[in-house]
Amino acid sequence: MDFYSQIFKRKSFHLFKDTETLSEQDISKLNGFIKSVIPMDSSIKTEITIVPESETSCKRGAEYCILFYSEIRGEYLRNIGYIGQQIDLYLASQNIGALWYGIGKPKEMQINGLDYVIMIAIAKMPENKFRKDMFKSKRKPLEEIWVGETLGVGEIARFAPSACNTQPWITENTGEELIIYRYKKPGKRGIMPADKVSYYNRIDVGIYLFMLEVCLCHEGYTWERTLYEDKADDSIEKVKIARYQYKRFPEFQ
Known part of the structure; x- marks a missing residue:
């Protein structure tokens, strides 16, 4: 589909x-x-x-x-x-x-x-x-959650749903790969109970990774994905969870 x-x-x-x-x-x-x-x-x-x-x-x-x-x-x-x-x-x-x-x-x-x-x-x-204009939805500014060239991907993937709209992720583009982090801004958890923040945020990053892959595919990219264990406790602000080494299909170049 x-x-x-x-x-x-x-x-x-x-x-x-x-x-x-x-x-x-x-x-x-x-x-x-x-x-x-x-x-x-x-x-x-x-x-x-x-x-x-x-x-x-x-x-x-x-x-x-x-x-x-x-x-x-x-x-x-x-x-x-x-x-x-x-x-x-x-x-x-x-x-x-x-x-x-x-x-x-x-x-x-x-x-x-x-x-x-x-x-x-x-x-x-x-x-x-249903939604008529996605871009009117409240989301963090792109520069808060994406570092480097957006590839036409970051602008859309950022609309992934998340618990209390916390958007607990950061993507860094090195030019050859995307590094994705689970990110917990100190003191920010919306209305979530403190003991549930990391639980829901870990679900959220799974949601985001699927949206990211859909957008990469749409923009003509193939990738090799590496996933990392996320054993960090709530005191850790930024945890690496995935890496995507990407290339563009020749017909999209």
Whole structure:
């Protein structure tokens, strides 16, 4: 599917109003797409289920919630963010509104030995409720989160969703590679509980890395990706999480 075009359309629905009903076909197609998503780390076991919102603590007017479960090991949070953002963009393509809902709890905190991580609340929405001008969205200035040439990538990838819109990343372009850091600005955490900042920020960087890759592909770049373990505690301001050695397709040069 064309993920790139959906970046401009998607939005976070903090409340669902004037909703339509998701059909059996909508749910069937969504389940089919979920089976096709590509994980960042395929060795980490995950499971994704769709349940009525009433079976969770979410009270945002959604019809259903997509629940993400995972083994608790390695970079499982980053992996869930990477997987979930594929689903988020797919939902926009189907006129299904979405909200990454971090504080929600499902009835089942474990399934098949896997632990609950996060949910996305969803509801069918009229197309005119989606974003019309992405560039009016509130985001950090590009110069705050990107160093060096932007490649036509940084301008768009920065619209990745994040918990409390914290955008906890910095990308540095050396001219041959992109170095991505998880960045925690001292004292800045929005309304997140202090003990949950690093948890949600690790999901956020997975979301961002998928958006970054979509934008690199759209601009004609291939890359070799190296991922790094993120074992830093909350006292560390800047942690290297990934490196992309990039080249441009000849036809784009």
